[in-house]
Amino acid sequence: MRPLARLALPLALVAGLSACSLRPLYVDGGAGSVASALSSVEVSAIGGQSGWLVRNALNDRMHRQGESAARYKLEVELDDDITGFGTRLDNTISRERRTLRARYRLIDAATGSVLLDQTAAADAGIDVTQSDYATLAAEQTALERMADRLADQIVARVATYAGRSTNR
Incomplete structure (x- = not known):
């Protein structure tokens, strides 16, 4: 009887999950509505080296x-x-502290209306050494990592918006 009692609680919890309204964002993988919406986003040119990294x-x-x-x-x-x-x-x-902030707007190409207007940020601490080359390399590496983090944040928010707008 003891093994059955141990199984009762997990089974009850699993049964309760089916009633929640959570739904995976990428339900149908690459063929789903969110993936389709993301692939139809054109990213405008962004100035500077940091802009090139973030856009890519x-x-x-x-x-x-x-x-x-x-x-x-x-x-x-x-x-x-x-x-x-x-x-x-x-x-x-x-x-040093390097901070990269982005203000981004998702715009409907057909109407020109702003669908999403938000910000994202990433920062990194950099040790300044006696070697100028080492410091510049650390700053460059920090920029590359922050560009990736910003892109992750922006894509997650755009995907969340796309998931909500397709479920309405």
Whole structure:
């Protein structure tokens, strides 16, 4: 009887899950409505090296294929900032904080109406060494990682919007 009692609670919990309204975002995988919506987003050009990195990361994650007509347009504005905040005894900077912020708007290509207007941010701490090359390499690596994190945040929010709008 004891083994049956141990199974009763998990079975009751599993039965309760079927009543919740949660639904996977990518229900039908690459053929689903969310994946289809993501692949029909055209990412506008973003200025600078950080913009190039973010735009490429967004296009990679949305699986944009070819030059087909886009249903949506994604406009992104970036703010890239490096601030020194740690100092050594000789008053040189020992630590930097690099912050990359994005304001993005998802626009309906047919009507021009703004469907989503949000922000995303990523930051990284960088040790400033005596070697200028090592510091520049650390700043570049931080930028590449932050661009990936921003793209992940933006795609997740656009996918969530697409999932909600297709379920209405």
